[in-house]
Amino acid sequence: MAVNPEVVGAFVEYFKSELPVLEKSYKWKIPDVEGFEHSGDKGFLPNVKLKEYFNEQWKNSTPDKKVKLAKVVVSDWGGVRANNPSTITRYVDELSKENPETPLGGVASYSKIFSITDLERYAIYDARVAVSLNAIQINSGVSEGVAFNYIPGRNNTTGHSGKKIGFTFHEPFKIKNLILSGWSRIKRDHTYEVYLDLLNKCLEHLPGSKLYELEMVLFAKAEELAVEAMNNS
Numbered sequence: 759m760a761v762n763p764e765v766v767g768a769f770v771e772y773f774k775s776e777l778p779v780l781e782k783s784y785k786w787k788i789p790d791v792e793g794f795e796h797s798g799d800k801g802f803l804p805n806v807k808l809k810e811y812f813n814e815q816w817k818n819s820t821p822d823k824k825v826k827l828a829k830v831v832v833s834d835w836g837g838v839r840a841n842n843p844s845t846i847t848r849y850v851d852e853l854s855k856e857n858p859e860t861p862l863g864g865v866a867s868y869s870k871i872f873s874i875t876d877l878e879r880y881a882i883y884d885a886r887v888a889v890s891l892n893a894i895q896i897n898s899g900v901s902e903g904v905a906f907n908y909i910p911g912r913n914n915t916t917g918h919s920g921k922k923i924g925f926t927f928h929e930p931f932k933i934k935n936l937i938l939s940g941w942s943r944i945k946r947d948h949t950y951e952v953y954l955d956l957l958n959k960c961l962e963h964l965p966g967s968k969l970y971e972l973e974m975v976l977f978a979k980a981e982e983l984a985v986e987a988m989n990n991s
Contacts, residue, residue, distance in 0.1 A: 766956065768894060810877070846867075865883045866882075883949070890983050891956075903940075903942070916981055931988075
C-alpha cells in the first residue's frame with residue numbers, strides 16, 4: 759500500500775517543526791542497563807547513545823547473547839515484560855531472514871529488537887507511535903488519510919485498553935470511523951511496513967535526519983497530539 763502525497767506532506771511539515779526541539783521534548787528515562795555508562799539518565803541524547811550501544815552489542819554478540827540482549831531491550835528498556843522467552847527467541851530468529859515477517863501482533867516488542875539491529879532500516883512501532891500517526895493527520899486536516907492500526911496501551915490520554923479511555927477509544931478516532939470518513943484501511947499485518955515506508959518517504963524531504971529521530975518525535979509528542987485532536991473534535 760502506497761502512502762499518498764497529502765499524507766507524506768503533512769508528516770514532513772510536522773517533523774520540520776518538531777525535529778529542531780526534539781532534544782527538549784524527548785524525556786524517556788533509561789533504566790539500569792549493564793555496561794551502559796548513561797544508565798539512569800533521561801532525554802534524547804542518552805537514548806540515542808543507548809540505541810548505538812545496543813547496536814554495537816548486537817553486532818558483536820553470539821546467537822545466545824543476542825537473545826539475552828533482546829530481552830533487555832524489550833523488558834528493561836521498553837517496559838514490555840509479558841513476553842514468553844520462546845517468543846523473544848522467535849523474534850530474534852526472524853531477523854536471520856532477508857525479509858522478516860512483521861505482523862501487527864507483537865509489533866511493540868519485535869520492533870524494539872529490530873530497531874537496535876539496524877538503526878537505518880527499522881523503527882519502533884508502539885501504542886504511542888500509532889496514536890501520533892493518526893493524530894498528526896487529524897490535526898493537519900488531511901482529507902484522505904491512512905488509518906494506522908492501534909495496539910494495546912496503558913496511557914490514560916493516548917489510550918488505556920483496560921479502562922477503555924483516551925484517544926484510541928474516542929469515537930471519531932476509532933479505525934472503523936476513520937475509514938468511514940474516507941481514510942484508507944491498512945491490513946493489520948501490513949501496518950509495520952507501511953509505517954516504515956512513510957518514514958522513509960519523509961526522510962527524502964528531511965536531509966540529515968535519522969529514521970530513529972522521526973520515531974522519537976512520534977513517541978515524545980503522542981499525548982500532546984492526542985489532547986489537541988480530542989479538544990478539537
